[in-house]
Amino acid sequence: MPSQIPLLLLFMISPLLLAAPPPVSAQLSPEFYETSCPDALSIIGASVRAAVAGDPRVAASLLRLHFHDCFSDREQGCDASVLLDDVAGSFTGEKTAFPNRDSLRGFEVVDVIKASLEVACPLVVSCADILAVAARDAVAALGGPLWTVQLGRRDSTSASLSSTNSDLPSPFSDLNTLISAFAKKGLSIIDMIALSGSHTIGQARCTVFRTRIYSDNNVNSSFASLLRSKCSIFGKDNDLSPLDMSTPTVFDNGYYKNLLSKRGLLHSDQQLYLNESGLVSSRVSLYAKNSTKFFRDFASAMVKMGNIGPLIGENGEIRTNCRKIN
Ligand code: HEM
Numbered sequence: 039m040p041s042q043i044p045l046l047l048l049f050m051i052s053p054l055l056l057a058a059p060p061p062v063s064a065q066l067s068p069e070f071y072e073t074s075c076p077d078a079l080s081i082i083g084a085s086v087r088a089a090v091a092g093d094p095r096v097a098a099s100l101l102r103l104h105f106h107d108c109f110s111d112r113e114q115g116c117d118a119s120v121l122l123d124d125v126a127g128s129f130t131g132e133k134t135a136f137p138n139r140d141s142l143r144g145f146e147v148v149d150v151i152k153a154s155l156e157v158a159c160p161l162v163v164s165c166a167d168i169l170a171v172a173a174r175d176a177v178a179a180l181g182g183p184l185w186t187v188q189l190g191r192r193d194s195t196s197a198s199l200s201s202t203n204s205d206l207p208s209p210f211s212d213l214n215t216l217i218s219a220f221a222k223k224g225l226s227i228i229d230m231i232a233l234s235g236s237h238t239i240g241q242a243r244c245t246v247f248r249t250r251i252y253s254d255n256n257v258n259s260s261f262a263s264l265l266r267s268k269c270s271i272f273g274k275d276n277d278l279s280p281l282d283m284s285t286p287t288v289f290d291n292g293y294y295k296n297l298l299s300k301r302g303l304l305h306s307d308q309q310l311y312l313n314e315s316g317l318v319s320s321r322v323s324l325y326a327k328n329s330t331k332f333f334r335d336f337a338s339a340m341v342k343m344g345n346i347g348p349l350i351g352e353n354g355e356i357r358t359n360c361r362k363i364n
Pocket of ligand 1: 141207234281304
């Protein structure tokens with residue numbers, strides 16, 4: 039297990055190196071909209087539940103939108119930059135970045151939520167906060183944990199295609215690269231392992247797991263051959279398979295159970311369980327056995343992720359339309 043040896047050393051030498059304190063903002067608070075828009079959270083929750091009832095995959099797509107928003111900007115984090123549309127000749131957003139193009143979904147659900155909020159309390163609730171609350175309600179709608187969402191983020195007036203390309207982890211990454219991508223955002227290895235449990239719901243395109251099922255050696259053979267029948271070596275790039283084949287629309291600890299039997303869909307997923315020893319593998323085994331522990335760690339890591347570089351105070355703006363700067 040060569041890739042976990044330096045990791046083990048790092049753990050022993052200084053856990054702090056691996057888990058820099060997250061950039062928590064003292065100004066974010068769960069009560070932020072209590073007087074300015076008291077129905078904000080119920081409006082968001084109702085829209086998310088309705089959308090998920092129509093298409094359970096929407097829950098996964100909303101959760102991923104918040105992740106890509108928080109990881110996408112070098113200076114700023116969860117600022118709704120991911121929602122901005124390109125404007126030909128004048129503005130380049132993040133939607134065409136490699137991790138987002140032909141892949142991110144859920145924008146229409148955010149539009150519906152924003153339109154309702156603009157009727158209830160115009161220019162009050164940010165698109166960045168909508169994403170944070172919608173992610174929480176989406177997870178809960180599929181049976182996952184609930185947590186208290188910190189609020190008060192404002193929306194960016196810029197976006198960064200280049201940092202979206204550089205900062206979002208790739209499905210072809212190895213373990214140490216994944217750890218660095220999360221550490222760069224102030225998230226620990228435990229946060230990374232817990233957040234990766236998001237892949238208990240949702241779908242991935244053939245193009246992101248083809249090399250896994252044709253070239254990786256740490257893959258369950260019947261799992262790989264079943265997937266090869268759906269994802270041919272050429273073509274079918276956009277054909278989908280569930281990230282957790284057993285319970286794709288239930289937020290449970292199935293993702294970790296899959297890893298124990300080499301059924302991680304992405305190369306990056308299986309990197310969390312390369313063999314039976316090592317601190318990362320032990321955490322995967324723990325979550326596979328104990329879903330309460332997974333839920334608790336996932337909820338706390340989601341709060342940390344939501345605290346990445348928010349715009350607060352007079353910075354940024356409250357967009358009237360999440361796709362456009364005012
Ligand atoms: C550890 C590094 C990660 C990598 C390399 C990664 C990569 C990917 C890839 C390649 C897909 C499939 C995209 C497609 O085929 O269009 C995907 C889907 C997804 N990811 Fe991740 N991801 C990671 C972490 C996360 C985290 C931290 C979250 C949430 C907090 C997340 C949530 C999701 C969800 C819910 C889906 C399914 C989306 C849908 O069905 O619309 N991922 N991820």
